[in-house]
Structures are given as structure tokens and as C-alpha cells.
Amino acid sequence: MARGLELRDVVIRKGGQVLVQMNTLIGPGEVLSIMGPSGSGKSTLLALITGNLAPDFQATGEVWLDGNDISKLPTHQRRAGILFQDDLLFPHLSVGANLAFGLRSGGTTGERAERVNEALREVELDGYQDRDPARLSGGQKARVALMRMLLAEPCALLLDEAFSRLDADLRTQVRDLVFERALARDLPVIMVTHDIEDARAAGGKIYNIGAR
Amino acid sequence: MPRAITLIPIATLLAMLGPVIAGLWGTVLPAFGHLPVAGFDGPSLDPFRALLATPGIGTATRLSVTTGLLATGLSVLIVALIAGGWSGTRAFRFLEKLLSPLLSVPHAAAAFGLAFLIAPSGWIARLISPGLTGWERPPDLLILNDTFGLAMTAGLVVKEVPFLLLMTIAALGQTQPRQSLMVAQSLGYGRLTGWLKAVFPRVYAQIKLPIYVVLAYSMSVVDVAVILGPTTPPPLSVLIVKWMGDPDLGMRLLAAAGALLQLGLVVATLGLWRLGEMVVRRLGHAWIMRGGRGRLDWALQPAGLLFGGLTAAAIFAGLAGLLVWSFAGFWSFPNVFPDSFGLRTWMRHGPAAGGAFAETFWVATAVTGLALLFVIGCLEAEHRSRRKLTSSGLWLLYLPLLVPQTAFLPGLQTLLLGVGADVGRGPVIAAHLVFVLPYVFLSLGDPYRAWDTRNGVSAAALGASPNRVFWQVRLPMLLRPVLIASAVGLSVSVGQYLPTLLIGGGRVSTLTTEAVALASGGDRRAIAVYGLAQTAAALVPFALALAIPALVWRNRRGLHG
Incomplete structure (x- = not known):
């Protein structure tokens, strides 16, 4: 039984044309960078892994996570965390409530509040529980989104152009933080990006899609 | 689940x-003479014979078609002029804000408000009397309930313009009108003409269904017709409701025949409207091919704003008229405001209205x-x-x-x-x-x-x-x-x-x-x-x-x- 995220003979087609073809294992703490021009189907692969493939795509093959076939599970049972290029913090919830939304259920109210505080401290945002997420800076939002995802204790991390909206300095900072946290938790990571800098910083294998 | x-x-x-x-x-x-509860066993064509023999049925039928077509045509025209001449401007946003709450004002209330404005003893007559008209007492004019249904048409237009305008705004959001308009303007087209030629065809395709709804509604409306429409005879829809309310159950056969006539009328008029669409498309295409840059824009553009403003003003002034009347004591003609104000009307009708x-x-x-x-x-x-x-x-x-x-x-x-x-x-x-x-x-x-x-x-x-x-x-x-x-x-x-x-x-x-x-x-x-x-x-x-x-x-x- 292999730990990590495994794509077994995954093929995604659209209208009979093959977009993505992969057979690979991303071990704990490893990063696979997927590069390609827009429209090449690189985000489609993440949609397949999270279980949100649009109906006009056809996919074959299996996705295994830590020794379990998750291909048939609904999204919320797959334990694959994802970050998009927008932070997608829920605008109606405070920063703390956003984190509590992510935190796996269980524990007393006090324990849960402490976990949330701890998470905020981990990204140097102590005392931000009651803030309106819309009033945070771009870097702060990115950090909250990361912690919200990690509190759900995912078994893999998916990054869908997660850094492309951030400007250069911030981008490096947030990227380093994300990889550091993922490594600390031994998570396999798939990063979709169109920026070679991202892929270099990740240091793992690079897979090119749609390069003909 | x-x-x-x-x-x-x-x-x-x-x-x-x-x-x-x-x-x-x-x-x-x-409609075919079958109504066992009332002792009628069909099928027969008697209800239709009775319908045809009803005095004034021809006029009633004609009114349904003319008021419906006129109200819909005018509303579409006004909306096209407003949106074409002004969308994207500050005046347009203001008008949009003004008109959106009006959408929810019930037809009947808007019709009553309009009636209070344009009646011979209404606000407009009071404002210009006796100075301009010399009227010392309300003139004996058939402004409300006029035989051509013009007051009724106006009542429909003031309510349908806000509806179609908001539908148009929603459609505009999906058609990227700004770029098209910019291209047209850079080619030397006037704002309104450029919009009508480059944007309107796409918008129309999107607001077609709401326009059909307006047409079907205007042709068969009852409350506005009762308040503002002709009475001798009224439009077909009012006749049908009158027959339905008759204690003689046999009249229901007549009403049912009338209802089928109404259905056929609406279907035929919708067909006519679609035919009109084709004609307008032809003419519009020829107009585009001629390449005119819009010499009349200077006049039509303000006209759009004027009509839009009039629509909003008619409803607002009408509601204000309702407000003043509800508190009015004695109010002699041609005074613009009541001679006295009081709560008597509210005390008398308030509990029942509650x-x-x-x-x-x-x-x-x-x-x-x-x-x-x-x-x-x-x-x-x-x-x-x-x-x-x-x-x-x-x-x-x-x-x-x-x-x-x-x-x-x-x-x-x-x-x-x-x-x-x-x-x-x-x-x-x-x-x-x-x-x-x-x-x-x-x-x-x-x-x-x-x-x-x-x-x-x-x-x-x-x-x-x-x-x-x-x-x-x-x-x-x-x-x-x-x-x-x-x-x-x-x-x-x-x-x-x-x-x-x-x-x-x-x-x-x-x-x-x-x-x-x-x-x-x-x-x-x-x-x-x-x-x-x-x-x-x-x-x-x-x-x-x-x-x-x-x-x-x-x-x-x-x-x-």
C-alpha cells in the first residue's frame, strides 16, 4: 500500500481528443508541477482529483490517495485540499469562522477556538478571529485560506494557479510558506501553474501538458 | 435526499x-356547450353563436388587439430609445434607480394614480385651470375610459416600460454593448443609431420572451381595463369576467366561448407580432446597409430621456395624487390642493383596509x-x-x-x-x-x-x-x-x-x-x-x-x- 497521491492510467478526453494522460505517484512531501498554456486541460486534472469534472470531459483511470481508491467518492470525502488563485474565503463568515468551517468536527467549543487561534498564530495573524475577510490584505487572505485548508487535515494538497494573483514579493513569501507547511505535514502536492518560477521553487518533477 | x-x-x-x-x-x-352542473349537455356551437350575436363583441375584440399592440409597441420603442441613447451614462443609472422600485407598484395602483392625474378633474387639469383653459368646473370630456382605449394604453405603458427596461439591462449585461458601441462610434455613427444598429438586434433576441409576455398581458388585462379602459363596450377580457360573475350559470358558456376567442386572439396577435419582427428585420437590414450615421439622433436621444422621465413621473405623481386624496377634506375645482386636510378617510376605511x-x-x-x-x-x-x-x-x-x-x-x-x-x-x-x-x-x-x-x-x-x-x-x-x-x-x-x-x-x-x-x-x-x-x-x-x-x-x- 503506497502512501501519497497516485494517478493510475488517468486519461482525460474531450470530444475524443486526449487532453491529459498520466500514470504517476507523488509521494509524501513531494511536489509535482504541471505546466501548460491556458486551455490545455491542466486544471481539468485537478477537477478530476477533487471529483468536479465537467460533464463534457470523459475520464478513465483511477485516483488513489494513501492506499484508497477515491475515484468514486464525493468531493467532501476525498480529503484532497485545494487552493485556487482567488482566496475564496467565505465572505459572510469572519476569519475565525472560516477557519472553524475548515477544522474537522469534534472537540469542545473551547478546544476548537484554541485550534483556530493556534492556526492564526502559525501564520502570524494572532487576534484576527473576528475580522472581516474582505478587509484583509492579499497576503493575509492567502495565509488564512491556506490554514483553513490545512485545518481540514487533507491527505494531499492541490494548487490551482494558487499564486498567480499575488504580486512578485508576496508571491515568493506565500509560495515558500505553502510548501513549507505542506512538507511539515508530509503532504503530496500537485501544483498547476503557467509560471516556470513556481515550478522551479517547488523543486520537484515538472510535467508539461499540451506541448506539441 | x-x-x-x-x-x-x-x-x-x-x-x-x-x-x-x-x-x-x-x-x-x-365553450362547446358542455356543462352538466348547469344542465347543459354538449357538444354544440350555441355558445359561439351567442358570442357572435353579443352586441359590441366586434368592438370589444378590436379593442383587445389594438390596446395590446399599441401598449407593447410603444413600450418597446420607448425602452429602445432610452437604452440606445443613454445606457452607460449617469442619467441612465439614475433612471434605472428610479424605475426599478416602480416595477413592484401594482398595476391597479398605477392605473388609479394615472386616472387621478389625467381625469377632467385631475391634477393636470387643475394645474392649468382656469388660467390656460378657462374651466371653472371639470369639463365634460371623456378622457378616462375613452372609446379608443388610449388612457388604458397609457396606463399599461407606464407599467411595462420599467419591466422591459430592467429586462433590457439584464440582457445588456450579457452582450458587451460597450465595445460594439465604441466601434460604431469610432466609425462615425451617432450614439443612438450606432446602438440600434450594432447592439439592439442582440438585445432584442434576449428580451423577446418578456415582450411576448407584455403583449399577451396587455391584450387580456382586466384590472387596468376596468379602471382606465372603455366601458361601452369594454375590451373582451372585461366582458368575460362580467359573464363569469353572472348569477345565471348559463352565462358561463358564453364566458368560456369568449375565453377561447381571447386565447385565439392572443395566439394570432403573437403571430402578427412575429411577422412584424421579420418586416422590421428586413427594414433594419436595409437601414444598416445604407450606412446612415444618424442625422436624427440629436432629436431622438432627448426624446428617449423625456419619455422615460415621463413614465417615472406619471407613476410618482400618481402615487402622490393617491396620498393627497387619502388625506383630502373638501377639495373644490380648480384648486391644486385640497381646501382642507384630515384623517377622516383613513378612520373610515382604515379598519376594512387593514x-x-x-x-x-x-x-x-x-x-x-x-x-x-x-x-x-x-x-x-x-x-x-x-x-x-x-x-x-x-x-x-x-x-x-x-x-x-x-x-x-x-x-x-x-x-x-x-x-x-x-x-x-x-x-x-x-x-x-x-x-x-x-x-x-x-x-x-x-x-x-x-x-x-x-x-x-x-x-x-x-x-x-x-x-x-x-x-x-x-x-x-x-x-x-x-x-x-x-x-x-x-x-x-x-x-x-x-x-x-x-x-x-x-x-x-x-x-x-x-x-x-x-x-x-x-x-x-x-x-x-x-x-x-x-x-x-x-x-x-x-x-x-x-x-x-x-x-x-x-x-x-x-x-x-
Whole structure:
């Protein structure tokens, strides 16, 4: 039984044309960078892994996570965390409530509040529980989104152009933080990006899609 | 749970189309002389013979067609002039803000307001008398209820312009008009001409169904026709309702035949309108090919703003007129304001209006609650099954609005009586639902689908089940559009006249039925009280729909705007 995220003979087609073809294992703490021009189907692969493939795509093959076939599970049972290029913090919830939304259920109210505080401290945002997420800076939002995802204790991390909206300095900072946290938790990571800098910083294998 | 949700679209379709189909069925049988409860056994063509022999039926039929076509044509023209000449400008945004609340003012209240303005003893006559006219007493002119139905047409136009304009604004959002207009202008076209040639064809394709709804509605409207329309004879729709109210059950055969005539009339006129579309397309194409840059723009552009402003002014001034009349003591002609003010009218009619208000409120709340359940259920089912509403689905949504009310409601009432079902509040709620459902769906559909589904993926990736995503993420984020759709539902229900009258069997008295019943009596003060109460019942929910999210989300900037 292999730990990590495994794509077994995954093929995604659209209208009979093959977009993505992969057979690979991303071990704990490893990063696979997927590069390609827009429209090449690189985000489609993440949609397949999270279980949100649009109906006009056809996919074959299996996705295994830590020794379990998750291909048939609904999204919320797959334990694959994802970050998009927008932070997608829920605008109606405070920063703390956003984190509590992510935190796996269980524990007393006090324990849960402490976990949330701890998470905020981990990204140097102590005392931000009651803030309106819309009033945070771009870097702060990115950090909250990361912690919200990690509190759900995912078994893999998916990054869908997660850094492309951030400007250069911030981008490096947030990227380093994300990889550091993922490594600390031994998570396999798939990063979709169109920026070679991202892929270099990740240091793992690079897979090119749609390069003909 | 996943099973139950797939049933909701089917249930919605049944709730929306069931009464229409049943009603048409209940119309066809008596129209051909078959009504066993009243001792008639068909089939026979006697009802149609009687219909043809009715004095004035030709005029009544003609009025239905002319007022409908004129009101729809004028409304489309005004909307095209406003949107073409002004969309994207500050004046346009102002007009949009002005007109959107007017959308919820019930037709009857707007019609009464207009009547108070243009009547021989109305505000306009008072303003210019005796200075310009020399009138010392109200002139004996047939301005209201004129034989050509012009006052009635005006009453329809002031209500349909806001509706079509808002539909146009929604359509504009999907057609990128700015770039097209910029290209046209850089090629030397005037603003209005450039818009009409480059943008309007695309917009028209999108507002076609709402325009058909306006046409079908205008041809068969009853309350506006009773208030502003001709009386000898009235338009066909009013005749049908009169026959339905006749104690002689045999008259229902005549009413049913009239209802079928009304249906045929609307179908034929819609066909005529489509023919007109083709002609206009031809002419428009030739106009485009000629390459004229718009020499008349300088005159037409202000005309658009003028008509738009007049529309808004007519409703606002009309409502102001209702307000003044409701507090007026003695008011002699030609004084612009009453000789004295007082609370007497409110004291006398207030309690009864309060009772009608409560009835209106309960019916509207029940209808809107049901409509929200159906609509949100449908949209969520659509989202979860990832199947989009097709264009034929959109037609189904508009169908209950395209079948004239006077064509199927009489049949529905006859059918209900025939099977011994009780008329009253329950059936009225079901009948209102037919008209409320499409509007709630149209109001909520776009914002519901526009919600960024990555929020849902995000939440699901955090381990939230579809139901938790729905209750804790999607609904709270969509609070504002849901409340606005509720306000739309409430105002549509508040404004319903014919379903309340016919299906309620006279036992459900809402503000609208009471107000229209007062029309023939001519007690302006009483009319004013009911008209205002009706307007308040429709407008207050809108104010709440705007205020509540602002209050609940006052510390959440991401949900403003």
C-alpha cells in the first residue's frame, strides 16, 4: 500500500481528443508541477482529483490517495485540499469562522477556538478571529485560506494557479510558506501553474501538458 | 435526499402548468356547450353563436388587439430609445434607480394614480385651470375610459416600460454593448443609431420572451381595463369576467366561448407580432446597409430621456395624487390642493383596509414561501446534476405568462366548482403560484447560477457535504438575491386581480380586489386608501430586501454591492 497521491492510467478526453494522460505517484512531501498554456486541460486534472469534472470531459483511470481508491467518492470525502488563485474565503463568515468551517468536527467549543487561534498564530495573524475577510490584505487572505485548508487535515494538497494573483514579493513569501507547511505535514502536492518560477521553487518533477 | 431533490423540478412544472392546462380544459368543454352542473349537455356551437350575436363583441375584440399592440409597441420603442441613447451614462443609472422600485407598484395602483392625474378633474387639469383653459368646473370630456382605449394604453405603458427596461439591462449585461458601441462610434455613427444598429438586434433576441409576455398581458388585462379602459363596450377580457360573475350559470358558456376567442386572439396577435419582427428585420437590414450615421439622433436621444422621465413621473405623481386624496377634506375645482386636510378617510376605511391587508399578506407570504421552496429546489437540483436549463425549459417558464389569464382562469373556476372543490384561500394560493413561480425563478436564476462554484468546491474539499455547503455557504452568500426574489414574489402576488377574484369566488378579499371593486363607485378617497395600502404591501418587502442584508452583513464588505 503506497502512501501519497497516485494517478493510475488517468486519461482525460474531450470530444475524443486526449487532453491529459498520466500514470504517476507523488509521494509524501513531494511536489509535482504541471505546466501548460491556458486551455490545455491542466486544471481539468485537478477537477478530476477533487471529483468536479465537467460533464463534457470523459475520464478513465483511477485516483488513489494513501492506499484508497477515491475515484468514486464525493468531493467532501476525498480529503484532497485545494487552493485556487482567488482566496475564496467565505465572505459572510469572519476569519475565525472560516477557519472553524475548515477544522474537522469534534472537540469542545473551547478546544476548537484554541485550534483556530493556534492556526492564526502559525501564520502570524494572532487576534484576527473576528475580522472581516474582505478587509484583509492579499497576503493575509492567502495565509488564512491556506490554514483553513490545512485545518481540514487533507491527505494531499492541490494548487490551482494558487499564486498567480499575488504580486512578485508576496508571491515568493506565500509560495515558500505553502510548501513549507505542506512538507511539515508530509503532504503530496500537485501544483498547476503557467509560471516556470513556481515550478522551479517547488523543486520537484515538472510535467508539461499540451506541448506539441 | 438525492432522490427527493430530483423530484422538485417535476413538482414545480406541475404547480406551474397544471392549473393552466386544467383551466384550458375547463374552458373548452363549456365553450362547446358542455356543462352538466348547469344542465347543459354538449357538444354544440350555441355558445359561439351567442358570442357572435353579443352586441359590441366586434368592438370589444378590436379593442383587445389594438390596446395590446399599441401598449407593447410603444413600450418597446420607448425602452429602445432610452437604452440606445443613454445606457452607460449617469442619467441612465439614475433612471434605472428610479424605475426599478416602480416595477413592484401594482398595476391597479398605477392605473388609479394615472386616472387621478389625467381625469377632467385631475391634477393636470387643475394645474392649468382656469388660467390656460378657462374651466371653472371639470369639463365634460371623456378622457378616462375613452372609446379608443388610449388612457388604458397609457396606463399599461407606464407599467411595462420599467419591466422591459430592467429586462433590457439584464440582457445588456450579457452582450458587451460597450465595445460594439465604441466601434460604431469610432466609425462615425451617432450614439443612438450606432446602438440600434450594432447592439439592439442582440438585445432584442434576449428580451423577446418578456415582450411576448407584455403583449399577451396587455391584450387580456382586466384590472387596468376596468379602471382606465372603455366601458361601452369594454375590451373582451372585461366582458368575460362580467359573464363569469353572472348569477345565471348559463352565462358561463358564453364566458368560456369568449375565453377561447381571447386565447385565439392572443395566439394570432403573437403571430402578427412575429411577422412584424421579420418586416422590421428586413427594414433594419436595409437601414444598416445604407450606412446612415444618424442625422436624427440629436432629436431622438432627448426624446428617449423625456419619455422615460415621463413614465417615472406619471407613476410618482400618481402615487402622490393617491396620498393627497387619502388625506383630502373638501377639495373644490380648480384648486391644486385640497381646501382642507384630515384623517377622516383613513378612520373610515382604515379598519376594512387593514383586514384586506392581512388577507393579502397571508396569501402573498404563503405563495412566496412555496415559490422559494420550488425555485431554490430546482436551481439546487440543476446545480447538483450539472444540467443547465435548456431554451425549451425557458419557454416552459414563460408559458404560464403567455397564456392569457382570461383564457384559463374561468375554466379553472368552472372545473373547481364542477368537482365540488371549495373556492377560497387554498385554491387562490395555488392560482397565484402559477404567476409568482416564473417571476421568482427569473429573478433568482441568474444570481444563483452566477455564484462562483469554486466556493462550493473549496468547502467540499474541506469536508463539507453538499447539504452543508448549501445551508452554510451558498444560501448565506445569496441572502440578498433570495430576499429580492421574495420581494418580487410578494409584489406579484399582491398585484394579482383576476386569480383572486375568480378562484376566490368572492370570498378572498385582498387589497387589489377591493380597490378594483371601488373603481366604478368613484369614491376617490376610498380608492386612494386602498391604492396606497396596495402599493405599500408591494414596496415595503423591497425596502426590507435591501435593508436586511445591509444590516446582517454590515461587517462583511465582501457581500456589499
